[in-house]
Every structure is written in structure tokens, then in C-alpha cells.
Amino acid sequence: QWFLRMKPLAEPAIEAVRQGRVKIIPKVWEQIYFEWMENIRDWCISRQIWWGHRIPVFYCDSCGAVLALRQDLKECKACGGPLRQDEDVLDTWFSSALWPFSTLGWPEQTDLLRKFYPTSLLVTGFDILFFWVARMTMMGLKFMGEVPFREVYIHALVRDEKGKKMSKSRGNVIDPLRMIERYGTDAFRFTLAQLSVQGRDILLSERRIEGGRNFANKVWNAGRLTLSLLEDFSPKGVTSREFLPDAWVLSRLQSIVEAVRDGIEGFRFSEAASDLYQFFWHEFCDWYLEFIKPNLYGRVDRWDREATREVLYETFLTLLKLLHPFMPFITEELYQRLPAKGEESIMVSSFPKRRAEYVDLDKEESMQVLKDVISLIRNIRGELRISPQMAIQVFIRTPTFEHLLSEYAFYIKEFCRLEAITFGDWGTKAASATTRGVEIFVPVERYIDIERELMRIEKEMRRTEELIARLDCLLRNPSFMERAESQVIEEKRLEFLELEEKRSKLLSLKRMLLGE
Ligand SMILES: [Zn+2]
Known part of the structure; x- marks a missing residue:
């Protein structure tokens, strides 16, 4: 067997990362790189297999010489006897370590080598950080006198949506080719990018890819x-x-x-x-x-x-x-x-x-006002359950934005299905809401039966409050809190919050209808 002494190779490679000549992203991996490299051992580089670079060592059976040579010689330099090459081949990672320059024609000083060495970025997985990345760095420094790349991006590992590693026996494997066939290449690629939060695993699910597909359709349309x-x-x-x-x-x-x-x-x-x-x-x-x-x-x-x-x-x-x-x-x-x-x-x-x-930040601000007013009117319509077909009238009171809103009144009417916008007060009972100092009034009694709507709200309110009381009781019950799974408790809490939000919405709707 043949061994490579690693310490002299590792030291410059540690230095290169320490000085930032090679950056590993996310940075946590630098620490792991240092740990490996500082505790490096000699590397057994010979393998007894068919494929690979043969070990460049020759034996002379006549005089017993052992020669390590760059050229393939036939005759012994010492006695002229026949030479026999070692039958072992190099570990595949040894050959891979030479990849950044051996692929560009090295040891010849080719144009390709001059142009593309060192390269800017290597993207790879954490599992070959040591096998490949570290060894390319060592060999590059040794033979080229320069790091092979400036940055190394360690990409995330893809797991299932619960964070479990994908495996055939678990049956949770998401086959990329099937997903691409079903949802499209762009949808799949976009989804992976969207889920690639640095330093965290990707929790992939078909539902997420569906979201990517919807976006791809949106872009296309x-x-x-x-x-x-x-x-x-x-x-x-x-x-x-x-x-x-x-x-x-x-x-x-x-x-x-x-x-x-x-x-x-x-x-x-x-x-x-x-x-x-x-x-x-x-x-x-x-x-x-x-x-x-x-x-x-x-x-x-x-x-x-x-x-x-x-x-x-x-x-x-x-x-x-x-x-x-x-x-x-x-x-x-x-x-x-x-x-x-x-x-x-x-x-x-x-x-x-x-x-x-x-x-133009002023224009952004003006547009925001316009968008907010439109959203609010749509929201009022929705909350009051005014039929989408019905054109309604609104009254707008604003100290600052009357000019803006009247200039774009056509669009407010268009997007909110309005028959008219009037600037100024509305005297009697009206549903009102405010955004950015703009007050909006809708003369609701023209469009809905207020009494009936109030009754509906009352009924809905009573039911919501009952549910809130029941959940509140449960969440205060010590024996439930002790025995229930944390996931169940979390769900109940969420439900509780949602109900409270619903109650406050109903309350503000009621106030709106009463013109309070
Ligand atoms: Zn010899």
C-alpha cells in the first residue's frame, strides 16, 4: 500500500481558508473543515481495483531498484533491466483532487488553464466537503500554487416536509423526475430556490411544488x-x-x-x-x-x-x-x-x-394610498356581504388626498364597482372605515337589510363566544395540558386565537353597521 503524508499539504489549505482566500458558505462549515484538517492523518492512496490512474512506481527485478517516475520507462536507469509498474491504482478521490487543473490540460500551461484556474465558485454538498473540496484545495495549492476556487457554497439537504431524511424504506421519497413531469421543470426549480434558506435543510413536499406550479402559470399568463x-x-x-x-x-x-x-x-x-x-x-x-x-x-x-x-x-x-x-x-x-x-x-x-x-418614493407613497383606499372599499363590501354585482356609492372624507383620489376616481370606481364617489360627509347612518387618514362611508341601508345583518352577526357572535369559552376552559384544564400531545395543544391554541380574531371582526362589523 502507498500512503500520502498529509500534514504538509493540509497546512497551506488551512491557512487559505483562515485568510479568506477560500470562503465556505454557510460559515459553520468552515469550523468543520478546520477540525478535519487539523486532525488529518496520512492517506492510503492505493487501491486494488481495475479502474483508475496507475500508481507511477516501477520495480526492477534485476537490481531491485524502486523508481517513482513521471514518464513510463521501459528500462531500469541503473542496470538497464526491464521495469515492471506497480499494479495498484490511485484512490478515485486522489484523481478527483486534481480535477480543477487536470481537466484543463495540466501539466501543460494551456490557455484554458490560464483562463479558468482558479475558478470563482464551487457548489456542492456537505458530504464531500472533506473527500473532495479539501483535497482539491490541497492539491491546487501544491501543484498550481493557488487555490482552485474563491467560494464554496454548501447547499442544503432535501428532506421530507416533516424533516425526515428521504428513504425508500420509509416511502417518503419525492422523485424529482416525477415532479418535473407533473409540475414542470421551472416550477420544481423555483420551489427548491424558494425553500433554500441558508444553513437549513429543505423540507420538500408536493404541496410546495404545487405552489411553484401555480406561480409558473401566473408568470406564463x-x-x-x-x-x-x-x-x-x-x-x-x-x-x-x-x-x-x-x-x-x-x-x-x-x-x-x-x-x-x-x-x-x-x-x-x-x-x-x-x-x-x-x-x-x-x-x-x-x-x-x-x-x-x-x-x-x-x-x-x-x-x-x-x-x-x-x-x-x-x-x-x-x-x-x-x-x-x-x-x-x-x-x-x-x-x-x-x-x-x-x-x-x-x-x-x-x-x-x-x-x-x-x-420616486413620493409616487410610491401616493400609489400606496390609492391601493389602500381600493382595498378598504373592497374589504367593506366583502364584510358587509354586498352582492358583487351591485354598484354602490361611497363617500370619502380626506384632508390631504382629495386631489389624488379624484384624479384616479375612475380606477377606484372600476376596481370597487362603484356608481359614484362623493367627497365630503355623509349625514346619516353609514358604514365607515379609515385608512391613512382617509375616511370612507358606505350608505349601507341602500344595499343590505341592516336589521337582518345585525341579527346574523349577533347569532354568529354568540356561537363564537361559546366556542371561545369552551376552548378557554380546556386550555386551563391542568389534566388536559399534562396529557395532551404538544402538537394538539398548539392546534387548540391556534384555534383559540383564530376565534378571538373572528370575534373582534364581528364586533367591528357590528359597530360599522350601527354607524358607531
Ligand atoms: Zn535495475
Whole structure:
């Protein structure tokens, strides 16, 4: 057997990580790396198998010489007798340790070697941190005089949703190929990114992948809508942002660009993916696309249509590029259909940078007021159970935002199904609610039978209070608390909180109806 003395190789490799020339992320793994390397033992590198690099040691049977050689010699240097090579091969990890440079033509000084050594990042699993990562570092320092990579990202281990390791005997294995077939590659990839919280295992379930699939569908549908709105359009660059949602979406987009960049650069993939998900779905789709439809469909002509299309194009193109690392296929497909996209593939297009000239916090604030007012009116409608088909009237009292809200009154009416908005007081009984100092009144008796609604609320209230009392009793019962499983107790507590929330909602609904 042949052994390799490791201590002289390990010392520079420990030093390299200590000095930060190689960074291991998450940092906890650096500690484990040090522990291994400081207690390193000599390595048995010979194996008695068929495959592998043969040990470069030659024996002369005539004079007994043992030679370690770089060239394959046939004759003994000392006596000229025939040489016989050792039959053992190197441990496969020995050959793998040479991988960062042996694949690039080493020991020749090739162009590839000069260009790609050292590389920037190695992504791998913790189980080969020592077998492979540490040994590549040692060999790289020894033979190239330089570390093989600047950063090592140790990715998470995928477990089932309860945190159990997946195994065939447990039957909890989620087969990636089956999932990809069922939900799509992008959905699966996005879900994994979304669940990749640094330093924690990924708890995967089919339900989560379903969520990824829903998002992939959302992106696709929003893309199709966007493409239809951009028909016969050729981008010239954003000019005016006079329409508030245009200014708002471009400004918000810059925060997302920054967040996604930070997330990816800092290996916080979950944050980057979640920020994108939230923005794409709940700001771009839920609000921006809804706001621009009346204009682009020609139902409003107060604002410049082409200016809005420029903003839509800029925003959507930027979002596609941000999403691309997480959803490569859908984004490429949509990119190919965009007008004047620039590059032949989204893959080689430049990644978005934050553009300070688009940031406008005042406009963001104004848009927030508008969104809040719309949400609140929708909320009142829902709580009072006013039929969605019925157009209603609202009264708005606001010391500061009357100009803003009347400028965008069309949209408030459109999104809340209103027949009229009147600024000022409503004298008699009305349901009211407040957001950001804006008071909203709905003359409810025109739309619902208040007496009947109050009776319903009373009944609901009594039932809720009974349930609360019963749960309260249970949670104070010492024998239940001692015997019940902690999971059951947790569920009961949650139920209790939900009921309390329901009670306070009913209470405020009652006050609203009484005009208090
Ligand atoms: Zn010899």
C-alpha cells in the first residue's frame, strides 16, 4: 500500500481558508473543515481495483531498484533491466483532487488553464466537503500554487416536509423526475430556490411544488397578457411616467432588482425567490396590469398610451431577466416572443441593475394610498356581504388626498364597482372605515337589510363566544395540558386565537353597521 503524508499539504489549505482566500458558505462549515484538517492523518492512496490512474512506481527485478517516475520507462536507469509498474491504482478521490487543473490540460500551461484556474465558485454538498473540496484545495495549492476556487457554497439537504431524511424504506421519497413531469421543470426549480434558506435543510413536499406550479402559470399568463398589450410595439425607451402606476411600478422595480441581486450574491436564494414571487404576483399582476388595462384597451384616454407601453415593456423585460435564474424555460420562451429583445437568448442578456433615476418614493407613497383606499372599499363590501354585482356609492372624507383620489376616481370606481364617489360627509347612518387618514362611508341601508345583518352577526357572535369559552376552559384544564400531545395543544391554541380574531371582526362589523 502507498500512503500520502498529509500534514504538509493540509497546512497551506488551512491557512487559505483562515485568510479568506477560500470562503465556505454557510460559515459553520468552515469550523468543520478546520477540525478535519487539523486532525488529518496520512492517506492510503492505493487501491486494488481495475479502474483508475496507475500508481507511477516501477520495480526492477534485476537490481531491485524502486523508481517513482513521471514518464513510463521501459528500462531500469541503473542496470538497464526491464521495469515492471506497480499494479495498484490511485484512490478515485486522489484523481478527483486534481480535477480543477487536470481537466484543463495540466501539466501543460494551456490557455484554458490560464483562463479558468482558479475558478470563482464551487457548489456542492456537505458530504464531500472533506473527500473532495479539501483535497482539491490541497492539491491546487501544491501543484498550481493557488487555490482552485474563491467560494464554496454548501447547499442544503432535501428532506421530507416533516424533516425526515428521504428513504425508500420509509416511502417518503419525492422523485424529482416525477415532479418535473407533473409540475414542470421551472416550477420544481423555483420551489427548491424558494425553500433554500441558508444553513437549513429543505423540507420538500408536493404541496410546495404545487405552489411553484401555480406561480409558473401566473408568470406564463401574465406574459401572454403583456405580449398582447405590446402588439405592434417597438420600444424607444421610457419617456414619461406621468401616470401614477407607471411611476410606481418602475420605482418599486428598482427595489426588487436590488433585493434579487443581493439575495443571489449573498447565496440567500430563498429571499431572492420570495421577493420576486411577491412583487410579480401581488404588485405587478394584481395592481399594475389591472391599472393599465383601461388605458391600453382604450377605455380611458387621459394618459399617454405609448408611455405606459414603454413602462410595461421595461418592467416586464426586467422581471423576466430577474426570474431567469429561477425559471429558465418559461422566461426564455417569453423573451423570444418579446419585440426588440436585443440578445438572441435571455441567457446572454445582461442582468438588470438598479436604476436610481426611476426611484420616486413620493409616487410610491401616493400609489400606496390609492391601493389602500381600493382595498378598504373592497374589504367593506366583502364584510358587509354586498352582492358583487351591485354598484354602490361611497363617500370619502380626506384632508390631504382629495386631489389624488379624484384624479384616479375612475380606477377606484372600476376596481370597487362603484356608481359614484362623493367627497365630503355623509349625514346619516353609514358604514365607515379609515385608512391613512382617509375616511370612507358606505350608505349601507341602500344595499343590505341592516336589521337582518345585525341579527346574523349577533347569532354568529354568540356561537363564537361559546366556542371561545369552551376552548378557554380546556386550555386551563391542568389534566388536559399534562396529557395532551404538544402538537394538539398548539392546534387548540391556534384555534383559540383564530376565534378571538373572528370575534373582534364581528364586533367591528357590528359597530360599522350601527354607524358607531
Ligand atoms: Zn535495475
